[in-house]
Structure formats: C-alpha cells, structure tokens
Amino acid sequence: MLPDSLSIAIVEDDPVMGESLNQGLELEGCRVSWWRTGAEALAGLRAAAAPDVVICDIRLPDMSGEDVFRRLAADAASPPFLFMTAYGEIDQAVALIRAGGGDYVTKPFVFNDLLARARALAGRRPPANGGILGVSPAMRRVEAMIARVAARSSPVLLTGETGAGKEVCARLLHGLGSDATQPFIAVNCAAIPHALLESEMFGHEKGAFTGALARHAGYAERARRGTLFLDEVAELPLALQAKLLRLLDERRFARVGGETAVPFEARIVCATHRDLSEEVAAGRFRQDLYYRINVVAIEVPPLRDRPADIVLLLNQFFAEIAPHSNTALHGFSSLTEEAALAYPWPGNVRELRNRVERAATLALGEWLMPSDLFPEAARASDDEAPRGLAAARDAAERREIERALRDSGGHVGEAAKRLGIARTTLWERMRRLSIRSR
Incomplete structure (x- = not known):
C-alpha cells in the first residue's frame, strides 16, 4: 500500500x-x-x-x-x-x-x-527518512529490524520467496555493520556440487586430493571479519550441516587435508525460501543447526504484499537500465504502472527487474507501455475478452480492501484507517465490488 x-x-x-x-x-x-x-x-x-x-x-x-x-x-x-x-x-x-x-x-x-x-x-518518490529497501510499511519494518541487529554479530536467518530480495537485505545488513569494509562473501548452496561444497566452503591444503596443486582459501576464510552469506542454506547436505554447526559453535575450522585450526571471525547470514521447521520434521535439516542459525529471523515479504514498492522499483531499475538501451526512453506510461500494480509478480523483484530490462531493450516508442512490460498479455488470443484498465484497477482495489479487512478482523472502521480512506468511502467501494465484511 x-x-x-x-x-x-x-x-x-x-x-x-x-x-x-x-x-x-x-x-x-x-x-x-x-x-x-x-x-x-x-x-x-x-x-x-x-x-x-x-x-x-x-x-x-x-x-x-x-x-x-x-x-x-x-x-x-x-x-x-x-x-x-x-x-x-x-x-x-x-x-x-x-x-x-x-x-x-x-x-x-x-x-x-x-x-x-x-x-x-x-x-x-523515495522517502525522506530511509526507505532503502522500499516505501511500504512491510519493508520499513524489515529495514528497521536490520538496523537493530547490524551492530551485533548474531547469526541472522532471512526467509521469503525466491526473488523477494533476501540477498539485498543481507548486503544492507553487512553495509550497516561495524565491519562494512570487510568482504561480503555470497554462496549459493544450491549451485555448487555436493562433492565440492566442503572444499569450497573451508578450503583445502596442497595435495589434499587429486588436482589440489596449491593451498586454496575457502569462503569461510575469505570472509575474514565480514559476512558469509549462505543462500539456500536448506540445500546443504547433512554432513556439511554438521560442519557448519561446529563452525558456529567453535568459531574455527580446518582446511580439507589440513590439521591447523583457522579462526573464523565473520558473521553468518543464512537465507532460504523453504520452511526450515518442515525440513527439520522431514529429517532433511538438522534441528540443532536450525536453532543455531535462527537467532534473529527476518521474513522478507513477497512483492505482491507490498504494492507501494512496485512503482518505486520500476523507476529505480529503469534509471539503472535505460541509459544502456538503444532508444531514447522517457519512462513508464501511467497505464503501464496501473498494469504493474494489478500484476501478482510470482517471481517477485527479480522478475520485475528482468521485465524492465527486456522492455527497455525491445521498446519501440519513447514511453514503455503495458505490452512492453507484459508481452505475453499482448499475445493473448483474439477471442479472449480483454481485461481492460478498469477491470485491472477493480482487481487491485478488491485485493487491497480484502487484505485490509482480513488484517483488521473484519472491522470496517479499522480497515478504512489502514487504507487511508474514509469509512463511508470504503462502504461505497465494498458495495460496488460486492465485498462482504466477515
């Protein structure tokens, strides 16, 4: 909102x-x-x-x-x-x-x-006081929590859907900390083959295995006193989960093939789109490690739950991408912004950025239109009735009203306050959209 x-x-x-x-x-x-x-x-x-x-x-x-x-x-x-x-x-x-x-x-x-x-x-318009992550109340709360824990070294667990911005939050946490000049090392645990994970995480000594021709510093060592960000931590194999738990408890590790203990001074920040409590119940994630990394838990809300950030992000990405496009673009039309607000964004912020980049690359006019941002809608079959701007606006309005009613327990007065409109205005719109208060 x-x-x-x-x-x-x-x-x-x-x-x-x-x-x-x-x-x-x-x-x-x-x-x-x-x-x-x-x-x-x-x-x-x-x-x-x-x-x-x-x-x-x-x-x-x-x-x-x-x-x-x-x-x-x-x-x-x-x-x-x-x-x-x-x-x-x-x-x-x-x-x-x-x-x-x-x-x-x-x-x-x-x-x-x-x-x-x-x-x-x-x-x-970006807010005057902060608002690095967004202008929506949900992202303001996330940013406030990050600011509170930035000066501490406690492990942080970021949860949320894929593409919602967990790594952006981790980088903000690092940047606000006292060791912001130290390295930020990001590791995608799902992208590294299991056979190489231990060596990549902790490093190895020369001759530790065939092909180990020199000492290799792993992610934990390269992080120094900065931040080790473990994205998709739920994808770690159980054997490596045990070693990660020891790293957190003892604050030291040994390279593969080595005996000398190497001190670990970085903060660990983990992220996952999975429900780790369900992973623990299914036996795929260690319960003791879950408790150890879940000292401070921050949930990053999906983009569909913070529509106030959509137009802001559209313009931020446009300002970043447009100078490198081949056409003289001026921005998004108001119709495009309305279409973006009505779209559910299943891929979250990552999808939004990709769509802006594609639109800026392929646009034919000076203003980005809905068909530039959502070309699949323009390719819909001719016999399909067009949704139209009015229908898109009604759908977006219905979604916000229903969310406000749900959050306020069905109280119309409180819902109107959350929406920033008068109670009589809310009643009129509920009648027009056939919305009932539970």
Whole structure:
C-alpha cells in the first residue's frame, strides 16, 4: 500500500474546482494544502515539508504552472507534479512531462483517475527518512529490524520467496555493520556440487586430493571479519550441516587435508525460501543447526504484499537500465504502472527487474507501455475478452480492501484507517465490488 495519509498540494485559482478537489481528497484521507496563486504555492512549498504530490493547474493568475514547476525543479527534494490542463494546452503539458513533470490530466477529468495518478506519482518518490529497501510499511519494518541487529554479530536467518530480495537485505545488513569494509562473501548452496561444497566452503591444503596443486582459501576464510552469506542454506547436505554447526559453535575450522585450526571471525547470514521447521520434521535439516542459525529471523515479504514498492522499483531499475538501451526512453506510461500494480509478480523483484530490462531493450516508442512490460498479455488470443484498465484497477482495489479487512478482523472502521480512506468511502467501494465484511 501507499502511505496511509497522502500529502497533496493543490495549486488552482478556480474556487469551485479548488474546493471540489480539496473536499474530495480529504474524504479519501489525504492531507491537503490549497494555494490559489503561483506565488502562494512557491512560498508554501518552500516553507513547509514537501508534499507527496503537487496537483497544479497550468493557467494561474500571476504565473503559469510551468513557472512554478521550473522554479522548484532545481531542488532535489522537489515533489512530483500532476498538471491539470485544458485540451488546447496538451502540447505544453507533454513538454513538461518530458522535462520531468510527472503526469497530467485533461479537463474535465474523472476524480478517481486523478487520484490514481497522484498515488502512482507518490509511489515514485523515495522517502525522506530511509526507505532503502522500499516505501511500504512491510519493508520499513524489515529495514528497521536490520538496523537493530547490524551492530551485533548474531547469526541472522532471512526467509521469503525466491526473488523477494533476501540477498539485498543481507548486503544492507553487512553495509550497516561495524565491519562494512570487510568482504561480503555470497554462496549459493544450491549451485555448487555436493562433492565440492566442503572444499569450497573451508578450503583445502596442497595435495589434499587429486588436482589440489596449491593451498586454496575457502569462503569461510575469505570472509575474514565480514559476512558469509549462505543462500539456500536448506540445500546443504547433512554432513556439511554438521560442519557448519561446529563452525558456529567453535568459531574455527580446518582446511580439507589440513590439521591447523583457522579462526573464523565473520558473521553468518543464512537465507532460504523453504520452511526450515518442515525440513527439520522431514529429517532433511538438522534441528540443532536450525536453532543455531535462527537467532534473529527476518521474513522478507513477497512483492505482491507490498504494492507501494512496485512503482518505486520500476523507476529505480529503469534509471539503472535505460541509459544502456538503444532508444531514447522517457519512462513508464501511467497505464503501464496501473498494469504493474494489478500484476501478482510470482517471481517477485527479480522478475520485475528482468521485465524492465527486456522492455527497455525491445521498446519501440519513447514511453514503455503495458505490452512492453507484459508481452505475453499482448499475445493473448483474439477471442479472449480483454481485461481492460478498469477491470485491472477493480482487481487491485478488491485485493487491497480484502487484505485490509482480513488484517483488521473484519472491522470496517479499522480497515478504512489502514487504507487511508474514509469509512463511508470504503462502504461505497465494498458495495460496488460486492465485498462482504466477515
């Protein structure tokens, strides 16, 4: 979800339009500031904390909305702008979007469309205080937990679906620690043949086995006083699990074929997409090792449970990938962002990045469209009825309302508070979508 209380500034001199927007946004749970001239807007935006979004009319009595935008654009903390324009001013609005303005709506517009675009723009803006992993409450909690344990050397167990970002969390944990300058050694336990795992993990002496022509330092030794990250730790064979347990207990190890004990000074961080308690019950994972690595457990939520991060990640990956593409890309269209918010992302963040890279590589236009991000949808059979943007938005809205009702035990008032909207608004949307409160 987006932040519970969206902060929106309105710059509109028409008293009827301004009052209508002000009341409508407040009923949706937004915190609203309303300025009637460009000068008022500039003074207000510079004096107070920047809002999440500025909804600005292009025509103002003392200056244009373009003037307001350009005077603030040099500030790194400048909020995104959503311009309101008449039909004859569309060319100017498009030029402002290309200059980084954000988005625009053409008068007359549907209020829900304006609100959806404002929320999408707010999702692009990184938070002022932290938010390295994301802007969603779930990832804020993960980041807060990582910050709490970073200074300690206790083992950490990261759980979550494949592609959710467990290694990113492990690297953040390492970077926030006191030994951030030391190595971060990542090991995919599922990618190394079992016959080589011990030698790769602990190293070997010269002549330890056929082909061992020199001493080899393993992952545990190369980590020094940094972090040894064991991804997919559930894939370790039982024999090596016993040696990992000894490494944690004794903080030393011996290379294969060697007798001299080598001290182990690194922190161990493990990750898995499996339920280790079930693996223990099935006899595939040692119970004593499970207790030893599960000192601090952090669950990384799947991307579908933190939609507020989707648009942010889209734009982060786009900024990283677009400069290396062969076309002059400007970003994602609002239709693409809506489609991304409605998609369940079974492959999580890894899938999102791959889709952005493919879209940026193969796109034909200047703006990435839904068919660029989801080409399989464009290849659907002709006799299949298209879902349409309205259906996609209803599905996304239904999902969020049902989740809020479930988390609040069926209490509509609490669910409305979680969603950041008024109780009456939630009742109306529940009736429209035929959602019942349990």
